[in-house]
Amino acid sequence: MKLKNAREIEEGTVLKEGTSKKNKTGNWKTFEPVVDFDKCIHCMKCVMYCPDICIFQKNGKRGKNDLSMCKGCGICAQVCPANAIKMVKRK
Template identity: 55%
Template sequence: MVELPVARPSVGAAGKTGNWRLFKPSIDYRKCIKCLLCWMYCPDGVISLSGKGLPVIDYEYCKGCGICAEECPVKAIEMVKEVEG
């Protein structure tokens, strides 16, 4: 029997990333005011909250879209180039 490709839900809608992402978000926790906008806006739901209420990004699934950086009101998130390797 032929298996048809089926979309399977995963943590990130795009599945695991890391190989093809060009930029990744980097959070400066000294600037973060814990507003949680990045957590709310991340389209893939890959930002969770630490026990201290700080956002933590799961880089296994982050696709590097940059929406979190766009929405952060204090510019605590910077998109940095992925290091090849």
């Protein structure tokens, strides 16, 4: 089942596991994370805690987000010890 947005899901619906890759849950969010790489200390906490595995690391450094998968939950901003992530309203 391919869904365009959350409103298409009826109450009580059970979705098949592993579908977020197909459904691009990033389209549903209201807020999105913006990273200040000048503040980032590359601790990788956000990488570990992101429930949608949309933050990547490259060569031991924190990389960019894949916002097409990000739900805007704000967990990354909450766990960041350097206060390097701000949640901003999506345009």
